[in-house]
Amino acid sequence: MTEESLKSWRLIWWLFKLFGFPITIPWLIYHFLDIMQQKRKKKTLNGKVVIITGASSGLGEALAHVFYACGCKIILISRRKEELDRVKNILMNTHVTVPTYPPVVLPIDITNINNLQTEITKIIDIHGRIDILINNAGISYRGEIINTNMDVDIKVMLTNYFAQIALAKVILPYMIKQQSGHIVCISSIQGKISIPYRSAYAASKYALQAWCDCCRAELHDQNIKITIVSPGYIKTSLSLNALTGSGQIYGVMDKTIQEGYYPEYVADRILKAVLKEEKDILITPFIPKAAMYLRTLCPSLYFWIMQKRAKKTKEKE
Numbered sequence: 001m002t003e004e005s006l007k008s009w010r011l012i013w014w015l016f017k018l019f020g021f022p023i024t025i026p027w028l029i030y031h032f033l034d035i036m037q038q039k040r041k042k043k044t045l046n047g048k049v050v051i052i053t054g055a056s057s058g059l060g061e062a063l064a065h066v067f068y069a070c071g072c073k074i075i076l077i078s079r080r081k082e083e084l085d086r087v088k089n090i091l092m093n094t095h096v097t098v099p100t101y102p103p104v105v106l107p108i109d110i111t112n113i114n115n116l117q118t119e120i121t122k123i124i125d126i127h128g129r130i131d132i133l134i135n136n137a138g139i140s141y142r143g144e145i146i147n148t149n150m151d152v153d154i155k156v157m158l159t160n161y162f163a164q165i166a167l168a169k170v171i172l173p174y175m176i177k178q179q180s181g182h183i184v185c186i187s188s189i190q191g192k193i194s195i196p197y198r199s200a201y202a203a204s205k206y207a208l209q210a211w212c213d214c215c216r217a218e219l220h221d222q223n224i225k226i227t228i229v230s231p232g233y234i235k236t237s238l239s240l241n242a243l244t245g246s247g248q249i250y251g252v253m254d255k256t257i258q259e260g261y262y263p264e265y266v267a268d269r270i271l272k273a274v275l276k277e278e279k280d281i282l283i284t285p286f287i288p289k290a291a292m293y294l295r296t297l298c299p300s301l302y303f304w305i306m307q308k309r310a311k312k313t314k315e316k317e
Helices: 003-019 021-043 058-068 081-094 113-127 150-178 199-218 263-276 286-297 299-316
Strands: 049-053 073-078 104-107 132-135 181-186 224-231 280-283
Touching: 021 263, 049 058, 049 113, 058 073, 058 081, 058 132, 058 263, 073 081, 081 104, 104 113, 113 150, 132 150, 150 181, 150 199, 150 224, 181 199, 181 263, 199 224, 224 263, 263 280, 280 286, 286 299
Parallel strands: 049 073, 049 132, 073 104, 132 181, 181 224, 224 280
Antiparallel strands: none
């Protein structure tokens, strides 16, 4: 049973205990109709061309599974060809009954911005179109602002922001020409509320949020959909591969990461967001959501809490 299914059953039991049948039954009917609608919409994804960056592991690999299972023509992008081949083989062996094309492996570094047009042309030559871009590639950071080399700030911003929008800008003309397309950018709750010792990472995600909001408004009449996803902690190798202020690899699995959402759960939620054409989704527990609203409604209290958090983190070092 999936994490989401367990949550649904817990919610049903909670509603029944609190309100009884008058509330529980209508909610069950709504939930059932929503599931049926999603199944119908999944069929519309059959044959769609979907690009997934950062597809060699973690959330990107999980996303490849959920979209490939819907019959999409998947393009897997990452720097690590061996890992992309591994993901491709697992997809084809796991979903043997799925009527779709074999995934296309494209081992590129998206931070080589000047090469992106050539690489995307290869996809157009194969499939003739691009329907969905999922900008998932990214790098994290752990460090103190005053001790962080400027090269680290630049590298994080290049990976998490400039490379993301450069890839989108290469693909957008094709989407505009076909008068349809969907761009999904994987941001973070830290793109809405920043926390101490994550400055470079939070700044890159804030920038991505702003770009998506502008792009959505400007391209609305072109039938281009923009979804930005802001997850909390996900159980991946993000912190292991994070950069420190000196540019070295952090190499530590944070407890918050270890206890985070499973990538498969987040991938399923992103699939639903695409099906429902949601614009901005949060995938976080209650406390980060509360902090986000606190930042807006009572900023002075939020700033005080962050000051305390920074001091506590500093004392642990």
